Amino acid sequence: MKYQQIPSSLFIKNRKKFMAEMKPKSVAVFNSNDIYPVSADSTLPFAQHRDIFYLSGADQEETKLLLCPDAPYEHLREILFVRETNAHIAVWEGEKLTKERATEVSGIKNVMWLQDFEKTLFEVMTYCDTMYVNTNEHYRSSVETETREARFVKWWKEKYPAHQVAKSNPILQKLRSIKEPEEIELMQTACDITEKGFRRVLGFTKPGVWEYEIEAELLHEFIRNRSKGFAYTPIIAAGNNANVLHYIENNQQVKDGDLILFDVAAEYANYSSDLSRTIPANGKFTKRQREVYDAVLRVKNEATKMLIPGTLWKQYHVEVGKLMTSELLGLGLLGKADVQNDDPAWPAYKKYFMHGTSHHIGLDTHDYGLLHEPMQANMVFTVEPGIYIPQEGFGIRLEDDVVVQENGEPFNLMRNIPIEAEEIEELMSN
Template identity: 60%
Template sequence: MKYTPLPKELYERNRRKLAAKLSKNSVAVFNSNDNMPTNADGTMRFRQNNDLFYLCGIDQEETILLIAPDCPNPNMREVLFLRETNEHIAIWEGHKYTKEEAEAACGIKNIQWVDQFDQVFNTVMALSENVYLNTNEHLRAGVVVETRDARFIKSCKERYPLHQYHRLAPIMHELRGAKEQEEIDQLQIACDITEKGFRRILQFVKPGVWEYEIEAEFLHEFVRNRSNGFAYEPIIASGPSACVLHYIENNRACKDGNLLLMDLAAEYGNYNADMTRTIPVSGRFTARQRAVYDAVLRVQKEAMNMLRPGVTIQEYHKEVGLIMQSELLGLGLLDQTAIKNQNPDWPAYKKYFMHGTSHHLGLDVHDVGTMYGPITPGMVFTVEPGIYIPEEGMGIRLENNIVVQENGYFDLMRNIPIEADEIEELMNS
C-alpha cells in the first residue's frame, strides 16, 4: 500500500466501542466490499467497506470480521477471515496479507482463512441469541446492485431463522461520527496533500488552459504524495459551468475574465479531504467578483464559528441561511419584497444558494453520522457556502474541513490559501 497504516491500537479501541453497544450474547458480522466489474474481464480498483476498515484496518478483498464479545470461547470473540493466497495469486495479483501481518495490523489474535468462516460462524451462532448485520443506510445512498452484505443477510436468515436480528448501521454511524485523534491525523495528511495540489495550480492557471489540464496537475501532485488520487470525482468548472453543482465533464477552456470553481481533494489511507476554492482565471478578481467572493467568505467564517457541541445540523443550516440572506441583500440579488413573499419551505436565498453548508467527513466524503442529534466534539465537517448567479455566468463556493472541539473548532485547511488578496498574490508571483 502507498499510505502509512494507522496503529492497531486504534482498531482495538474501535472494536471495544462497538462491543459495548451490542446486546448480551450477540454476534456482529462485517463483510468487505465486492470487486466491482467494468466490462469484459475488467474490474474497478478495490475499495474496502468503510465499516470493516474502521474496525480492523484490513484493506483487502474477501475479508470478513466476526465480533462476539460474550462468546464462552474467548478465542472466538474476535475472528478475522482472510483470502488465502497461493503462488498463482502472488504472481498475478501480488502479495496478500499473511496471518501474522494481519494480526500485527489489527490486533486480532484469531486469524483464519475465509473458507473456514461457515464452520466458525455455525459454532458462534449456536452460542448466540442476537445477530447484528450491516447495510448501507446513508440517508443519500442509492444502492442499485446487490452487495456482499445483502447476499450474506439473505443466506444468514435462511440458515438461522430463529435468531433475533438487529441493524449495525445506527451503531456504526454513531461510532464513526466522532473521530479518534489518529483519524484526524490521517485527514490532516489528506488536507495537506490537497494544499500542495492547490498551490501547484495557482502557478499553472491562466487564460486558455483547459479544465482537464488542471485536473491532470492535481492528480500528478496527489499521487506523487502517496494518495490514490481524488477523494471523489473532481469538479473543475470555469465560467457558467460553476453554476452546475455537480459539473464533472471538465472539458472547457478557461477564459480571460472568468472565475474557476474547483471542488476536489485528495484521499489518504482511505480518509478523504473535501476542498472547494474559486479563483480568477486571469489572476485578478473584478470588483463584482470580489464583492461576491468576500460575501461567501464572510458566510463561511461565521458558519465555522456556529458548528459547536450541542447544536444540530438542521438548526445550523437555518441560521446559515439567514446569514446568507443578509449577504444577498447587500449584493442586490435579493430585496425585502422577495423575502416577504418567500415560501418558508424554500426561502428566497435558495435561488442563489441551494445546497447545504456542511456534511460529515471521514472515511466517506459524505460520511456517516447524526443528521438530527446534537453535534459532539471530534466530529469533522465541511463548511461550504456558495453563491451561484447564472445570469452573470458566475459561481463561487469556498470549502474548508474543520474538527469540532469543546470550545471552538480546528481548521484542517488553515494553511490552504483562501483570502482573495493571497490568491491574487500567489497567482501573480
C-alpha cells in the first residue's frame, strides 16, 4: 500500500457498530475480492472489496473476516483469516500480512491462516442459527461477474441448508453512509491530492495539448502524493466532448476557444474524492461561456446549502431542478412555454441538465446510502450541476464533495480548489 497506515481504532469501531445490529446467535462472513484475470497470466491490479476493508482494514487478496458476537468463547467472536505467507511468497510477490501485522492493521486479536477457515466456521455454525451473507444491493450495481462473495454464498447455502439467512448489506448501507471523523480525514486527504493535481494542470493546459497529456499530468501528481491514482475513470473532455456525460477516451487535441470539462479525482487509502471543473483552454472565458459558467456555479452554491439533516434526496433534486430551470430561462435556453408544457416525468430543464445533482461518496465513488431516508450529519455528498449545450459546442459541470453538518452549512472538502472564474483565469495567466 502507498498510503499511511490507518489507526486500527477505526476498524474496531466499525465492527462494533456492525455487530450491534446483528441478530442473536448469528455469524457474518466477509470476503476479499478476487484478482481478476485479463488473459494468459496477466491480471488486473488488485482492488479490495470495500466491505471487508471497512470492517478490518485488511487490504489484501484471499482474506476472510468472521464475526460472531454471541460465540461462547471470546477467540471465536472476531477472526481474520489471511493467506499463509512464507519466504518464497515474499520473494516472488512481496510482503504479505503476517498474523502479527494483520492484528496491528485490524485490531483483531485472533488471526488465522485461510486453510483453517472451514473447520473454524463449522464450529461457529454449531453455536448459531443465522448466517449473514454479503450481497451487493447498491442501487447502481449491475454485476455479471461471479464474485468471491457470490461463490461463498453458494457454497455456504449448500453446506448449511438448515440455518436462516440474513443480509449484511442493509446494515452496511446505513453504517457506511455516515462517516467517522477518521474517514472524513482520509477523504480530505484525497481531496487535497486532487487539488494539487488540478493546480498543476491549470499551469500546463493551453491550446494544442492533448486530453491524454492532461490526464498524464494529473496521474503524475496523484501518485507522487501516495494515491494509487484515479478514484474512477477520468473524464477530460474538450469542446463538444463535454456533452458526452461519460466521455473517457481522452484522445482529442485541445483547440483555442475550447472549454475543457474535467471530472477527475484522486483516491487515498481506498477512499474516493470526486471533482468536476471546467476551464478555458486559452485561459479566458468568452462572454457566453462565462454567463453559463456563472449560472452553473450559482446552482451549485444554492444546492449545497440544501444538504442539511432531514433533507430527502428525491425532494432535494426537485428543488435543484427549480433552480436550474430559472437559470436556463435567464440564459435563453428555455422559454416560458417550454416550462409550462413540460412533462413532470422529464422536466424541461433535463434537456440541458440530464443527470442527478448529488450522490453519496466514501469508500466507493458512488457510495452506500439509503436514498429514501433523510440525510444525516456526517454523510458526504457530491454536488455536481451542469449545463450541456451541443449546439454551442461546450458543456460545463462543477462539482465539490461536502459533509452534512449537524448545525450550520455543509462543510466543503474541496473548499481550497479553485472554482471562481476570475481565480481560474488568473492562475492560468500566471
